[in-house]
Every structure is written in structure tokens, then in C-alpha cells.
Amino acid sequence: MKCEKINLEATFGLELESLRVTCDGFLSEKSYSFNDPRISKDFAESQMEFITGIYGSIPDLYRELALIYKKADEVIGDLPDTEREYIWPFSVPPYIKPGYDIEIAKFGEPDKHREKYRKLLAEKYDKKKMLYCGIHFNFSFSDRCLETGYKESGFVDYREYKDDRYLKLAAKIAGYTWIPVLLMGASPVFDISFTGDSEYGITVFDGEATRRCGKNGYWNNFEPVLNYSDFESYIESIKDMINRGLLYSETELYYPVRLKCHESYTLDNLHKNGTDYVEFRLLDINPLSPYGVMEDDLIFLHMFFVYLDSSDDFYDFNAYEQHNSLTRIFLAAEYDNKELRDEAKVLLYDMKIYFEGVASDRYMKALDYQIAKLENEDNLYSRIIRRIYGRDFVAKGMETAKKYSDIIEQNNIV
Numbered sequence: 001m002k003c004e005k006i007n008l009e010a011t012f013g014l015e016l017e018s019l020r021v022t023c024d025g026f027l028s029e030k031s032y033s034f035n036d037p038r039i040s041k042d043f044a045e046s047q048m049e050f051i052t053g054i055y056g057s058i059p060d061l062y063r064e065l066a067l068i069y070k071k072a073d074e075v076i077g078d079l080p081d082t083e084r085e086y087i088w089p090f091s092v093p094p095y096i097k098p099g100y101d102i103e104i105a106k107f108g109e110p111d112k113h114r115e116k117y118r119k120l121l122a123e124k125y126d127k128k129k130m131l132y133c134g135i136h137f138n139f140s141f142s143d144r145c146l147e148t149g150y151k152e153s154g155f156v157d158y159r160e161y162k163d164d165r166y167l168k169l170a171a172k173i174a175g176y177t178w179i180p181v182l183l184m185g186a187s188p189v190f191d192i193s194f195t196g197d198s199e200y201g202i203t204v205f206d207g208e209a210t211r212r213c214g215k216n217g218y219w220n221n222f223e224p225v226l227n228y229s230d231f232e233s234y235i236e237s238i239k240d241m242i243n244r245g246l247l248y249s250e251t252e253l254y255y256p257v258r259l260k261c262h263e264s265y266t267l268d269n270l271h272k273n274g275t276d277y278v279e280f281r282l283l284d285i286n287p288l289s290p291y292g293v294m295e296d297d298l299i300f301l302h303m304f305f306v307y308l309d310s311s312d313d314f315y316d317f318n319a320y321e322q323h324n325s326l327t328r329i330f331l332a333a334e335y336d337n338k339e340l341r342d343e344a345k346v347l348l349y350d351m352k353i354y355f356e357g358v359a360s361d362r363y364m365k366a367l368d369y370q371i372a373k374l375e376n377e378d379n380l381y382s383r384i385i386r387r388i389y390g391r392d393f394v395a396k397g398m399e400t401a402k403k404y405s406d407i408i409e410q411n412n413i414v
Contacts, residue, residue, distance in 0.1 A: 001310065001354060002353075002354060002356075002357070002358065003306065003307075003310065003354050003355050003358045003359065004358070005358055006142075006144065006145050006148055007141075007145060007306050007309070007310065008302075008306055008358070008359065009056075009141070009142035009144060009145045010056070010139060010140060010141055010142055010145070010302060010305075010306070011054050011055060011056050011139075011140050011142065011277075012054070012055055012056075012057075012058060012061045012137070012138060012139060012140075012298070012302070013051075013052050013053065013054045013055070013061070013137075013138035013277075014050070014051075014052045014061060014065055014135060014136065014137060014138065014293075014298075015049060015050070015051050015052075015135070015136040015138070016049070016050045016065065016133075016134075016135045016136075016285070016292050016293070017042045017047060017048070017049050017050075017133035017134060017135075017285075018047070018048050018049075018050065018072075018087050018088060018089075018133055018285065018292065019044075019046055019047055019048070019087075019088040019093055019094070019131065019133060020032075020046045020047075020048060020076055020085045020086070020087065020088070021046075021085060021086050021087075021088045021094050021398070021401065022085060022086075023081065023082060023083075023084060023085070023086065023398070023402075024398075025094045025095045025394040025395065025397070025398045026094060026095045026096075026097060027044075027046050027093060027094065027095070027096060027097075027100070027102070027131075028045075028046040028076075028085050029046070029103070030046075030085065031045055031106065032075055032076060034048075034071065034072065034075050036068075036071055037051075038050060038051050038052065038053075038064075038068050038071070039051075039068060039071065039072055041105035041106075041107070042105065042133075043104065043105060043118055043121065043122075043130040043131070044102050044103060044104060044105055044130065044131060045103040045104065045105050045106055046102075046103070047105065047131065047133065048072060048087075050065065050068040050069070050072065051068075052064045052065055052068065054138075054140075056142070058295060058298045058299050058302060059295070061298065062291070062295045062298065065291050065292075065293075066290075066291050066408075066411060069087065069290070069291050069292075069408050070408050070409070070411060072087060073086075073087060073405055073408045073409060074409075077405060077409070086398070086401040086402060086404075086405055087401060087404070087405070087408075088133075088397070088401060089285065089287040089290075089292065089397065089400050089401055089404060090133070090186075090187060090285055090287050090397060091132055091133050091134055091186065091187040091210075091211075091212040091284045091285040092131075092132065092133075092187050092189075092190040092191075092194055092211055092212065093128070093131040093190075093191070093194055094191065094394045094397060094398075095191055095193055095200045095201065095394050096128065096191070096193040096194065096200065097193075097200070098193070098197055098198055098199065098200070099197070102127045102128070102130070102131065104118045104119055104122055105118055117248070117249070117251075120248055121248075121252070124221070124248075125218075125221070128194055128195075129217075129218050130218070131194075132212045132217065132218045133212075133285050134212060134281065134282070134283055134284060134285060135283040135284070135285065135292065135293055136279050136280065136281050136283075137279070137280045137283060137298065137301055138260070138277050138278070138279050138280075139277055139278050139280065139301070139302065139305050140276055140277035140278070141165075141309075146161075146162055146165070149161070149165065150162070159274050160231075162274060162275060163231040163259075163274050163275050164230070164231065165309070166259055166275040166277070166278055167228060167230070167231055167234055167259065167275070168228075168309075169278055169305065169308060169309050170228075170257045170258070170259055170278050171228045171315075171317040172308040172309070172311060173256065173257045173278065173280060173305065173308060174255070174256050174257050174317065174322070174325055175315075175317060175321065175325045176304075176308060176325075176347075177256040177257070177280075177282055177325065177329055178325070178328040178329045178331065178332035178340065179304070179332070179344050179347065180280070180282065180283065180300075180301065180304070181210060181213045181282055181329055181332040181333055182209075182332040182337060182340055182341065182344055183297075183300070183344070183370050183373055183374075183380075184210075184283060184284060184286070184297050184381060185208075185209040185210030185213055185284055185332070185333055185380075185381065185382050186210060186284040186285065186286045186287065186288070186381040186382065186385055187208075187209075187210045187211045187212045187213075187284050187285075187382075187385075188205060188208060188209050188210065188211070188335060188382040188385055188386045188390075189203050189204065189205050189385065189386055189389055189390050189393050190203075190204055190211060190393065191203065191204070191393055191394050192204050200394075201394070203389070203390060203391060203392060203393040203394075205386060205390060207334060207335050207336070208333055208334060208335060209332075209333055209334065209335045209337070209380065209381075209382030210284050210333045210382065211333075212284055213282050213284065213329065213332075213333045214329075214330055214333030214334065215330045215333070217333070218254055219254050220246070220247070220252070220253065220254050222246055223323065223326065224241060224246075224253060224255060224322075225237070225319045225322055226238065226255070226317075226322065228316065228317045229316065231274075231275070232271075234259065235267050235270060235271050238250055238253060238267060239267060241253070249266075250265065250266060250267050251265060254281075255281070256280065256281055256282045256329070257278055257279065257280050257281065258278070258279045258281065259275045259278060259279075260275070260276060260277050260278070260279050261273040261274060261275060261276045262276045262277075278305070280301065280305075282329070283297075283301075284381075286381060287385060287389070287397065287400055288381060288384060288385070290404040290407045290408055291408075295366075296365075296366040296369045296370075297366075297370075299362070299363055299366035300366050300367060300369070300370050302363075303351060303355060303359065303363060303366070303367060304351070307351050307354055307355075310354070328340070335382060338377075341374045341377065342374075344374055345371065345374045345375070348367065348370055348371050348374065349371070351367060352364070352367060352371075355367065
């Protein structure tokens with residue numbers, strides 16, 4: 001089976017979380033107003049969220065991400081050197097002072113409910129875990145791609161076809177999330193203050209390639225089971241978790257992929273408006289890039305989702321299969337995962353055949369970039385990051401943050 005060019009027509013968006021840090025490597029205790037709708041807050045007052053628009057190409061998306069980084073760096077860097085702050089380039093936090101009480105993000109009216117929600121999360125989960133930062137990659141097929149598929153699908157109703165296609169894609173992505181985790185895991189080390197309360201300044205490696213995406217990551221305190229048999233059942237299965245008191249709301253479901261609509265994320269809006277895109281949520285901040293993510297990795301995710309969408313081996317993705325997929329994510333997050341690397345290599349070589357002669361040279365090079373990680377484990381981000389930051393995580397991390405600030409500042413993107 002070969003890819004059809006129309007299937008590569010898509011749109012993309014990003015939400016990227018990042019922490020503000022002081023020049024000596026501690027969490028910021030300041031508040032800022034960025035006066036930019038693209039820069040918000042996440043759980044903590046020191047935790048920024050960068051929100052791009054929707055773009056029809058990865059390079060355009062990446063360009064706006066760089067612009068947002070530049071704006072944030074200008075605001076938090078507009079102070080003398082000893083007072084200015086930096087964008088922390090990791091998914092795990094820097095030094096946390098012993099006894100420091102992490103400040104929950106503050107919101108004014110009419111968003112006060114967001115502050116209340118964060119206080120509920122703080123009571124339910126470990127506040128430190130809430131400092132994990134990551135990237136949400138939003139993917140949707142072009143209207144032309146969907147309309148062409150609809151005509152060939154046998155569905156009577158277009159909305160029903162679209163919801164069903166995205167639902168199946170979400171199930172496939174959740175089932176194969178272990179592959180992006182394996183290829184892009186980038187949080188193998190952290191400071192001891194992240195897991196303890198009495199000391200800081202000791203770098204810890206505990207056998208994971210990505211702590212954020214592994215068993216110690218930011219997950220619900222129960223194992224969710226979704227119903228992928230149809231769109232209505234999917235929504236009802238999340239409502240059931242809320243009704244049973246397992247979730248405060250749908251936004252508390254910490255799952256690798258979500259179905260989303262362009263309206264604010266509520267199940268009522270999703271049910272009313274239907275699915276507009278899938279949101280992939282298990283992507284580490286990459287400290288090897290000034291902008292938190294490699295463009296090659298975003299290109300790969302585009303190709304990966306198109307490849308999975310084309311697969312005919314859709315399965316029910318029942319409770320047993322969902323449990324197995326979560327187990328494989330945790331295995332992929334381990335540092336020692338050779339068996340999975342061999343399995344991933346088979347799939348990526350099949351992707352090469354699928355896209356050959358259809359995808360651009362730029363896209364095929366991005367795919368080869370992933371294969372190189374599997375051919376030689378020294379190319380995996382977790383290995384590179386451990387080599388660079390494994391002895392003095394925060395001190396070396398601050399050197400990187402300051403270097404990246406210079407790069408971002410000198411970038412003449414307009």
C-alpha cells in the first residue's frame with residue numbers, strides 16, 4: 001500500500017509548557033503579564049504555556065513557535081542580569097528550594113474558575129508532578145482530504161464519518177504511542193529536589209529515558225478505560241468517569257490522545273460540534289532545541305499519524321488492549337528498551353515504503369532521522385542528554401538556558 005498525496009494535506013497546532021527560572025537555577029517566584037494571547041499559564045504561576053495558531057505546514061508552525069519564544073524571552077529577560085529570568089529547557093523542573101510552596105497560577109475574572117480547578121488538582125495530585133512540562137501536538141486532516149475520504153467511505157452522514165475517522169485514528173495513536181515516546185523521550189535525569197524535600201543540587205538518574213512519560217509521570221491515580229466502539233460511547237465513557245468521581249472534569253483525563261473541537265474543550269461542545277482534530281499529549285520538551293522541539297520530530301508525527309490512519313488493522317482497543325498499550329508506553333520510557341527499538345525499526349521501514357515517491361525529500365529525511373536513532377542508540381535524545389547533563393543537571397541546564405536566550409534574542413524572525 002502506498003500513500004496518496006492528498007492524505008498528507010493537514011493542519012497543525014502546538015501547545016508547549018515551560019517553566020520560568022532564576023539566573024541561579026530556581027523556580028521563579030515572580031508574576032508576569034505577557035499581554036499576548038499566545039502566552040498563558042498552566043498549573044503553576046511560574047509555568048508558561050505557549051499556544052500557536054493553526055497552520056497548513058510544519059515549517060510555518062515552527063516559525064510561529066520561535067516567535068512566541070522570542071516574545072516570552074524579551075519579557076522575562078528585560079531586567080539586569082542578576083534579576084532576569086530564563087525559559088527552562090526541560091520537561092522536569094530545576095532546583096526546588098526545601099520547603100518551597102509551589103504557587104498555583106493566578107487568573108483574574110472571568111477565568112477565576114481556572115484557579116479553582118488548579119487548587120482542586122493540587123489537593124489531589126503531587127504539586128511537584130504538576131510541574132512536568134510537555135508539548136501537545138494538534139493534528140487535523142484538510143477539508144479536501146476528509147471530503148474525498150467521505151465520498152469513498154459509504155457513510156451517509158459527513159459528520160458521522162469525520163467523528164468515526166478521528167476516533168479510529170485516536171485509538172491507533174494511543175495504541176502506538178510507545179513509538180514517539182521511544183524516539184523522543186528526553187527527560188532521563190532530574191534534580192533530587194524534584195522527589196525529595198530536604199536537599200537539592202544532586203543529579204538523579206533512575207533508569208528511565210523519559211521520567212515525564214514513564215510510570216512516574218503525570219498520570220491519573222487510576223487507569224482510565226475509554227470506549228472506542230463509536231463516538232457517542234467514547235463521550236459517555238468519559239462522562240462515566242466524572243459521574244463516578246474519578247475525574248473532576250474531562251480536562252483531568254491525562255491520556256496520550258484526545259478528540260477535540262475548535263470550541264473550548266468540554267464534552268458538551270465535542271458532542272455538539274463533532275471532532276475537528278486529535279491532540280497528542282505525550283511529547284517531552286527537548287533541551288537539544290532552543291524551541292523545545294525538533295522540527296524533524298513534528299514532521300515525523302505528521303507522517304506517523306497519516307500512516308496509522310491508512311492502516312486497515314483497526315481493532316476494538318478494548319480495556320485489555322488499552323492496558324497493554326499503557327504497559328508498552330512505560331516500557332518505551334525505560335532507558336533499556338532494545339527489544340522495542342527492534343520492533344519500532346520494522347514499522348519505520350514500512351513507513352519508508354509507504355511514503356516513498358510521495359512525501360518530499362524533507363519529509364523522507366525526517367523519517368531517516370528517526371531510523372538513525374533506532375540503528376544507533378547513541379542517537380537517542382535520552383543518551384545525548386544524559387551525556388551532557390548527567391553530572392550536574394541544573395548547572396549545565398542553566399548554561400543551556402542562557403545560551404538559548406542569546407540564540408532566541410538574535411533570531412530575526414518577524
